[in-house]
Amino acid sequence: MYCEECKVRPATVHLTQIINGQTMQTHLCEQCAAKKGASMFNLNIEPGFSIPNLLGTLFGNVYNMQEVSTPAVLSTTCPNCGMSFERIRQTGKLGCSECYSAFARELEPTLRRVHGNSQHIGKIPKRGGGKVMLKKKIEELKSRLQKAVAREEYEKAAEIRDEIKRLEKEME
Structure with missing residues (x-):
């Protein structure tokens, strides 16, 4: 177009x-x-x-405020594509999907500020959205279950387990 x-x-x-x-x-x-x-x-x-310049300044401003713009951070590169954090700041674009892992600590504040969260939630389709919501809820509960077991909160873990079983029955 x-x-x-x-x-x-x-x-x-x-x-x-x-x-x-x-x-x-x-x-x-x-x-x-x-x-x-x-x-x-x-x-x-x-x-x-330009839009890339605008995105680049979003990354840059966070680091100017937090004084994290050390040469060591700026010169680190993604092991997969070789993109440096300095280049990400300039262009506002990441080189590959591995950049999110390689620069997680540096990207987290910016993603939270721009999107309100650092975890992608995505849109849920109107048709069949109920099942998607149930799956996400079950995944979240399984994560909470693991944390409860790790903290040795067995009564809380049993409640979460029962909730997971109830939701899994709804999925059928």
């Missing part, structure tokens, strides 16, 4: 406006979005504005 303004570059910014119950969608490239954003909201957007 091409930009609706210039009709040359691919549309990478998708705006949805709802005014008096009517939905209007606009698909723009980064350059046209920056121009439109400046005129729509009277913003002074820098010429170097």
Whole structure:
């Protein structure tokens, strides 16, 4: 899909406006979005504005506030793809799925701040969503059961076990 303004570059910014119950969608490239954003909201957007730069600053600001930006942290690399944390801060993009594990300590505060949680929950489909919810609840209870057993809270563990059995019967 091409930009609706210039009709040359691919549309990478998708705006949805709802005014008096009517939905209007606009698909723009980064350059046209920056121009439109400046005129729509009277913003002074820098010429170097881009979504990756925006994401990169989210990672950078957390570390400036917490003073964790040590050279050792910035120079560590993902063992799978070789991406450095410094590069992640610059681009706002991770190199591979292993980057989440390699930089877990560094990414955790940013993910919590941006998403409100550091664990992906995802959307639940309307059809069949009940089973998905039950599965997630059972997984959570199994995790709580293991923790209760580790803390030697056997009465609590028995309650959790019974709840798991009840939910598993509902699944059938």
